[in-house]
Amino acid sequence: MAKNEKTLHDPKIQFGLRLIELRKKRGWSQEQLSLESGLARSYLGGVERGQRNIALVNICKLAETLGLQPSELLTFD
Amino acid sequence: MAKNEKTLHDPKIQFGLRLIELRKKRGWSQEQLSLESGLARSYLGGVERGQRNIALVNICKLAETLGLQPSELLTFD
Numbered sequence: 658m659a660k661n662e663k664t665l666h667d668p669k670i671q672f673g674l675r676l677i678e679l680r681k682k683r684g685w686s687q688e689q690l691s692l693e694s695g696l697a698r699s700y701l702g703g704v705e706r707g708q709r710n711i712a713l714v715n716i717c718k719l720a721e722t723l724g725l726q727p728s729e730l731l732t733f734d
Numbered sequence: 735m736a737k738n739e740k741t742l743h744d745p746k747i748q749f750g751l752r753l754i755e756l757r758k759k760r761g762w763s764q765e766q767l768s769l770e771s772g773l774a775r776s777y778l779g780g781v782e783r784g785q786r787n788i789a790l791v792n793i794c795k796l797a798e799t800l801g802l803q804p805s806e807l808l809t810f811d
Contacts, residue, residue, distance in 0.1 A: 668791055668793075668804070669790060669791065711789065712790070713787050714746065714787050716790070717808075727745070728806070728808040730808075731790075731793070731807075732803070
């Protein structure tokens with residue numbers, strides 16, 4: 658599997674890209690998402706860069722903050 | 735919010751119940767799911783009891799093992 662293919666299949670990277678997409682759809686900055694969710698901006702930055710293995714409770718917190726179902730955050734193309 | 739209502743809204747418990755449902759749909763024991771996924775049976779027991787805050791990579795590993803999309807594991811009634 659080529660490097661970029663491998664990267665693309667990394668759930669952390671897929672989740673990060675999905676979170677960016679959903680946050681931007683909402684018109685929010687990382688700062689705004691941090692404010693609304695109560696999660697630190699630096700932590701969110703790491704999640705969006707695909708560097709953090711985010712856990713269930715924070716996935717559901719982000720979903721609730723964005724007004725979405727948790728499953729929508731794990732819907733990868 | 736009454737205790738059981740609070741319990742039911744706990745993502746860890748919701749995920750545990752969902753995992754049991756999907757595992758049983760597949761006709762697998764916890765042992766079988768452990769064997770197939772490579773995740774320890776004791777860990778899976780804790781996840782199913784709603785005692786573990788499972789992270790993204792393991793959610794995706796379980797989804798792949800069960801032949802499902804990751805989002806299906808986070809589809810709570």
